[in-house]
């Protein structure tokens with residue numbers, strides 16, 4: 389297969405810049421540029437789009453996004469050691485890569501981006517879940533992004549696309565299906581990464597819906613489903629006791645039996661319950 393660009397192979401980049409992987413930063417790198425270009429293609433047609441990339445590391449996915457035609461990539465990376473490697477990519481693609489050094493959980497990238505915007509990232513698991521929930525729960529909809537293409541531990545990916553009644557069904561599935569279309573686009577074995585993590589991974593692709601499937605306040609919905617699934621084996625009247633003193637009446641008003649458990653309740657009913665709770 390022809391090389392995706394004329395920059396040095398990633399193993400060489402890592403050796404040149406001394407980028408030994410740090411566990412504390414969740415560093416499991418993708419070094420196969422054909423694979424990173426494939427992940428970039430999952431993100432859709434990037435020509436004419438700004439792409440927000442979180443955690444570019446030595447730049448494998450960044451190079452994939454740029455070679456696949458992204459208009460611009462804005463990359464936020466916490467590890468200062470990666471800056472020289474990323475600067476080489478910026479030089480190869482003049483005016484198309486901006487790098488911000490810092491913590492993606494603390495930086496608001498919006499002023500650096502022009503719509504249409506897509507997001508792509510291979511992130512540590514905890515940061516990825518936190519950002520996904522933030523990107524799915526802004527007060528207004530549609531959000532600033534059109535799609536999210538994110539790497540997760542396979543088990544977390546399955547939670548995002550899960551349906552009611554399954555073991556994986558919970559807060560992530562509900563928030564994802566409320567305002568987006570989500571699918572697993574690629575499964576990756578541990579050996580796809582350097583160093584290999586202990587678990588398999590998957591790339592999840594989410595497309596923002598023009599409007600949520602049912603009306604609800606994002607904060608109230610998030611609190612309701614988080615509480616309901618925190619004690620998923622309990623009946624809802626017990627699990628949601630802290631949500632409202634008259635929770636049984638509210639469950640009934642939303643068409644939910646107070647003796648039901650969270651895993652059997654669909655999105656439409658959870659949204660009805662969130663609306664009822666918000667109306668108190």
Ligand code: SAM
Nearest residue numbers: 413416417418443444445465466467491492510
């Ligand atoms: N995207 C690269 C790749 O695919 O090879 C690196 C992936 S590695 C799993 C995760 C990257 O996210 C690392 O480069 C790490 O330094 C960075 N990172 C970790 N926490 C971060 C945070 N809070 N904000 C920004 N970057 C972060």
